[in-house]
Amino acid sequence: MTFHVLISDPLSEEGLKPLQEAENIEVVINPGWNEQELSDQIDSFDAILVRSQTQVTRALIEKASNLKIIGRAGVGVDNIDLEAATENGVIVVNAPNGNTNSAAEHTMAMIMALSRNIPQAYHALKQKQWDRKRFVGVELKQKTLGIVGLGRIGAEVAARAKGQRMNVIAYDPFFTEEKAEQMGVQYGTLEDVLRAGDFITVHTPLLKETKHLINKDAFDLMKDGVQIVNCARGGIIDEDALYDAIQSGKVAGAALDVFEQEPFTEHKLLTLPEVVATPHLGASTVEAQEVVAIDVSHDVLRFSQGEAVRNPVNMPSVPSEIMYKIEPYFHLAEKLGTFITDLTKEVVSEVKITYAGDLADIEIAPLTRNAVKGLLKRYLGSRINDVNALFLADRKGIEVSESKTSSKKGFTNLITIEVSGKFGTRKVAGTLLNGLGPRLVRVDEYRVDITPEGHMVVIQHRDQPGVIGRMGSTIAKHDINIATMQVDRSDIGGDAIMILTIDRHLADEALNEIESLDEIKSVTAIDL
Numbered sequence: 242m243t244f245h246v247l248i249s250d251p252l253s254e255e256g257l258k259p260l261q262e263a264e265n266i267e268v269v270i271n272p273g274w275n276e277q278e279l280s281d282q283i284d285s286f287d288a289i290l291v292r293s294q295t296q297v298t299r300a301l302i303e304k305a306s307n308l309k310i311i312g313r314a315g316v317g318v319d320n321i322d323l324e325a326a327t328e329n330g331v332i333v334v335n336a337p338n339g340n341t342n343s344a345a346e347h348t349m350a351m352i353m354a355l356s357r358n359i360p361q362a363y364h365a366l367k368q369k370q371w372d373r374k375r376f377v378g379v380e381l382k383q384k385t386l387g388i389v390g391l392g393r394i395g396a397e398v399a400a401r402a403k404g405q406r407m408n409v410i411a412y413d414p415f416f417t418e419e420k421a422e423q424m425g426v427q428y429g430t431l432e433d434v435l436r437a438g439d440f441i442t443v444h445t446p447l448l449k450e451t452k453h454l455i456n457k458d459a460f461d462l463m464k465d466g467v468q469i470v471n472c473a474r475g476g477i478i479d480e481d482a483l484y485d486a487i488q489s490g491k492v493a494g495a496a497l498d499v500f501e502q503e504p505f506t507e508h509k510l511l512t513l514p515e516v517v518a519t520p521h522l523g524a525s526t527v528e529a530q531e532v533v534a535i536d537v538s539h540d541v542l543r544f545s546q547g548e549a550v551r552n553p554v555n556m557p558s559v560p561s562e563i564m565y566k567i568e569p570y571f572h573l574a575e576k577l578g579t580f581i582t583d584l585t586k587e588v589v590s591e592v593k594i595t596y597a598g599d600l601a602d603i604e605i606a607p608l609t610r611n612a613v614k615g616l617l618k619r620y621l622g623s624r625i626n627d628v629n630a631l632f633l634a635d636r637k638g639i640e641v642s643e644s645k646t647s648s649k650k651g652f653t654n655l656i657t658i659e660v661s662g663k664f665g666t667r668k669v670a671g672t673l674l675n676g677l678g679p680r681l682v683r684v685d686e687y688r689v690d691i692t693p694e695g696h697m698v699v700i701q702h703r704d705q706p707g708v709i710g711r712m713g714s715t716i717a718k719h720d721i722n723i724a725t726m727q728v729d730r731s732d733i734g735g736d737a738i739m740i741l742t743i744d745r746h747l748a749d750e751a752l753n754e755i756e757s758l759d760e761i762k763s764v765t766a767i768d769l
């Protein structure tokens with residue numbers, strides 16, 4: 242089947258080659274559609290690749306019934322409605338490393354442009370003014386650079402600033418003092434950084450928590466004559482507060498690559514001579530554009546071939562060496578989830594998944610997602626996948642918990658799913674047998690040994706002579722062949738279970754007939 246990919250923003254041609262050269266992938270490059278045209282066409286695509294221009298909104302995602310993956314050739318994903326993507330099972334991938342150097346270099350260029358008034362002096366000279374007095378700058382050496390956000394770009398900026406013999410102080414709530422010290426960076430609170438910086442540069446993502454992080458109160462804490470840089474995201478700095486702080490003389494200069502609303506042609510900050518600006522060029526280098534396009538193309542290619550992606554944004558990323566170990570269990574986890582949903586036939590309110598034996602030593606979160614995907618797919622159909630499984634379970638009020646135990650319980654590995662609801666509590670367990678694939682080994686307290694595949698019938702009955710024969714002849718009457726049969730009982734003459742694998746689905750008529758037999762307590766058809 243052909244996998245249709247839309248490239249809706251300009252991306253490096255070289256970087257798109259992995260997709261263009263792949264078999265079974267059809268790529269539509271930059272058709273120049275407006276918002277309405279994009280919305281009309283999006284339905285025919287499995288993947289969309291964007292930079293920061295295309296707004297991948299909830300409305301667009303909800304129209305895109307075939308969309309499976311959104312690739313962002315860059316870091317920031319604030320032009321993508323992540324919640325809508327997750328809810329609709331659309332995986333979002335980005336290219337977090339490819340433009341780090343370019344953005345850090347651009348930040349340094351902005352700091353230097355500010356410190357030596359380069360754009361203003363250039364502009365004056367172009368206006369035929371040879372004015373040396375107006376453009377006296379300051380040295381960076383021994384000035385303090387305050388960095389807010391010491392991630393990939395913040396750290397690269399710190400290293401470059403140290404090369405300029407600046408003192409660097411940084412704040413990042415997800416960074417340790419020890420790590421900062423190893424980088425030769427002083428670690429401080431946000432307030433310490435705001436108070437100390439001669440130059441302050443922000444390098445956080447735009448989040449609820451970072452929106453207007455640099456606001457009037459923050460400017461009030463800063464040194465008089467501070468210079469501000471934003472090459473991260475518009476909105477981290479409150480533009481109105483920045484305008485006022487420049488007007489009042491508190492802020493001597495600001496260098497901005499990003500803005501609250503982009504693109505624009507009129508902006509009040511650009512009327513101020515103290516403001517230096519570029520139109521979101523931090524990642525615009527030949528090198529960065531090639532690498533981000535290659536990275537994101539490879540992830541989309543991997544996804545189209547059913548492989549794990551490297552840079553997922555809306556689900557945890559699992560390193561390939563770990564993925565290699567857990568992948569064989571995906572199928573088992575999903576089948577157990579589907580089996581127990583079919584068995585209970587009712588909505589569950591709680592799911593407890595236990596991983597035993599060898600599984601106690603490996604990353605289990607992807608297995609839980611697969612188990613919950615299997616569990617919910619009967620209610621939610623084909624749009625459930627491992628991207629949205631936990632999100633949708635939560636939204637349906639289903640409490641999911643996972644635990645590990647090293648106790649082997651007779652198996653080298655064992656996944657047990659216990660579900661509770663109005664029906665009570667039920668349990669299934671399965672194992673991966675070396676060389677033989679997945680096996681269903683427990684249903685409630687009964688022991689069985691069945692490949693969880695194809696058509697099955699689970700019959701709960703009383704342990705009495707003749708039940709098995711009557712069951713066999715009833716099923717045969719409906720012209721259905723029994724492939725395997727497993728029986729277990731609690732005690733002689735007590736409750737028992739019979740699980741048949743059969744060659745085709747057991748229709749309602751046959752089910753009703755079996756259910757009407759005296760010894761039968763329940764009968765359930767399961768199609769895995």
Ligand SMILES: NC(=O)c1ccc[n+]([C@@H]2O[C@H](COP(=O)([O-])OP(=O)(O)OC[C@H]3O[C@@H](n4cnc5c(N)ncnc54)[C@H](O)[C@@H]3O)[C@@H](O)[C@H]2O)c1
Binds near residue numbers: 315389391395450474
């Ligand atoms: N101008 C451009 O063209 C351009 C290019 C690349 C990246 N960016 C932007 O630069 C920013 C940084 O990118 P990155 O690759 O370094 O990301 P990153 O995820 O590596 O780093 C972000 C850092 O911000 C920290 N952080 C989060 N919340 C914080 C808070 N409240 N206060 C302080 N720190 C906080 C995180 O702990 C993390 O270390 C992003 O907004 C990204 O979109 C812009």
Ligand SMILES: O=C(O)CC[C@@H](O)C(=O)O
Binds near residue numbers: 315521523525
């Ligand atoms: O696509 C771009 O040029 C902007 C990229 C940049 O803002 C990012 O977040 O990676």
